[in-house]
Structures are given as structure tokens and as C-alpha cells.
Amino acid sequence: MILGPLYRDETEAETAEQPAVPAPPRIRGAEDGTRDRSGDRAERRTLPPVLDRELTERPARACSGWWALLVVALAGAVAARLVLRYGVPRPALTADAWPTAGLAGCLTAALLALAGLRRVRAGQAAALTRFGRYRGTVRRTGLVWTFPFRRLTRIDVRLRHWRSEPLPVVDAEGTALRAVVLVVWRVRDTSRALLAVDDHVRYLREQVESVAARVLSRLPADSFGPDGPDAPEGPATLRDTDALGDELTRLLAAECRAVGVEVFSARPVRVEYAPEVAxxxxxxxxxxxxxxxxxxxxxxxxxxxxxxxxxxxxxxxxxxxxxxxxxxxxxxxxxxxxxxxxxxxxx
Known part of the structure; x- marks a missing residue:
């Protein structure tokens, strides 16, 4: 059996800072300067300084769980040899009581090795806390051993997607619409996703509804003016799904960055009129x-x-x-x- 090193930091590649993604172009027709400034403020949104320093993901000290099983096996072998050679120990403080102390030490080592043994599945990360304080994140998978007496919370860090229910919004002319948005996202900072917000999945869904209402209210759903080859260029509409998706992605990523959620794309799947005006x-x-x-x-x-x-x-x-x-x-x-x-x- 080949065992890995005692401690290994596998989060270096995961936590390495990725190059900044250039901001996509804003939707045409948003000439109002206050809207651009609000978007810039959203991109700079982050946690308060104190929480920003405390809630930053860092690797927790952990080793392969096979080392813990090896310690248990060695402690059991030593305890069995002591029992076979000296018999069942008796609780007596005499000069020859060292077999009893040795047996107690083997039992303690085995219990500590088993108490710190954990299992982390692929696609998950384990956030460790002790007495409510964040102590680090384990991103290696399989059997791992961490210091005992720490609470372990598993967080899904795989690439996930979520399709919203029809969201009630209005366009720039006040016409009632129903919009369905598909969001592709993942948890990037486990400490913020666990401790900065009560439920990061619920927070994401509420932000999708808020951002969709803000973006879709800037433009009309349709343009009923002339659109022939000789007609002047009309205003942009919500049928421009590429620009609409870029704007949704930019604003939603800025809103969710403070809670450790990375948004890859937010695309409108369907934008249609509400039944009462359809x-x-x-x-x-x-x-x-x-x-x-x-x-x-x-x-x-x-x-x-x-x-x-x-x-x-x-x-x-x-x-x-x-x-x-x-x-x-x-x-x-x-x-x-x-x-x-x-x-x-x-x-």
C-alpha cells in the first residue's frame, strides 16, 4: 500500500487567483449615467473589512486518512503484544505498572486517530469550524484526517445550474412580462458561502430575481416601428438575448461575489408577455x-x-x-x- 505525504495542500490550484474576465458590453439604450454608476458600484461590492479578513478561504491542515488507519493498526498490535506478554492489566500504581500505561496510550492514540477520520467525496469541500470560528477548508477527497473536535460541514463546489421559475417583471414601457433565467454557477469561497450568509443558494435565487427586474426594466420588449432596410436604426429591445445575457451575468456576478459564489453565465431562456396582456x-x-x-x-x-x-x-x-x-x-x-x-x- 502506497501512502501519500503526511500533509499536502491541494487547494493551491483551486484558490489561485484567476485572470479577471473583461466586463461584457452594456445593453444598448441605457444612456442614463446613473445606471452605469450603479453597475460600477455593484462590481465593487464586497464584505465589510472585518468580515472580509476573517471570512477568506484558507487550507486546513489535513493528511491522508490511511495514516490514521496505520496508527490504529500499530496501536492495536502493540496493545495485543502487551496483553499477550503481561496479561490483562490491573489498575495498580506499582513499579511494574508501565504495561498498563502503555496499553492506555495505545487506546488513546487509536481513539484520536479514529476521531479525526473523515470522508470527503469528489466535488465537495469540507469547511472546518471550532466553537463557531472558521478554521480552514479541506479540498482533498477520499479518506482524510484532521484534528479532532472540529465540526465539519460539506459544501458542494461542483459546477451547478439553476433554471428559475417565470419571474414577474416589467419592461421600459411598463408592460408586464414573464422571464425565465438559466444561471450557471459554483461555490468558489467556501468560508463566505457558509458563514457570510444564512443560505447561499437562496441568496443566489433572490439576487437573480432582483437583477432580472433591474435589467429588463431598461428596454422595451418589442419595437413596433418601421424596420426595413432603409429605416433608421431603432432602439434596442429585450429580443437582443446576447446583450441581455451579458448584462445579467455582469450584475449577478457582482452581487454574488461577496458571498463566495462565482457566476459563469446568466442567460434569459424565455421572455414573454404576461397572460393578461399577451x-x-x-x-x-x-x-x-x-x-x-x-x-x-x-x-x-x-x-x-x-x-x-x-x-x-x-x-x-x-x-x-x-x-x-x-x-x-x-x-x-x-x-x-x-x-x-x-x-x-x-x-
């Missing part, structure tokens, strides 16, 4: 699409009529005065629009 907004969207379609068809018909009249006049096919020209334009417009309009698609 029917009205759907009719409004259909009307906007129909108006844009009719405008495009009318523009195409007018261009076709103009081209037809110019070519007929240029080739001398017709000689028209103003009255006849107006009548011809009217007839051609009605004919082309009837052929290209919505009525042509109706059986």
Missing part, C-alpha cells in the same frame, strides 16, 4: 407586421406604375394628357396592387 400585444404585433407589409407592397406598386408609364411614353405607344395620365395611373395601380396585395394570396 393577447393585446400579439394583435399589436400582427398589426405592425401587416402595416409594414402593406407599405412595402404599395411602394413596389408605385415604382412599377411609374416605370410602366415612363416606358410607354418614351416609346411613343400612347400620347396622354393629364386627365388620361391620371386615369391610366389609377387603373394600373389598382391592377398591380390587386395582383401583389394580400388579396392575391387569399384563395
Amino acid at each position: 393577447g393585446a400585444m400579439q394583435r399589436r404585433r400582427v398589426a405592425a407586421i401587416d402595416a409594414r407589409n402593406r407599405d412595402a407592397v404599395l411602394t413596389s406598386v408605385i415604382d412599377a406604375v411609374d416605370d410602366t408609364v415612363r416606358r410607354m411614353s418614351a416609346r411613343g405607344l400612347v400620347s396622354l394628357d393629364d386627365y388620361e395620365r391620371k386615369a391610366l395611373v389609377k387603373d394600373l395601380t389598382v391592377a398591380f396592387y390587386t395582383a401583389r396585395g394580400p388579396a392575391a394570396d387569399t384563395p
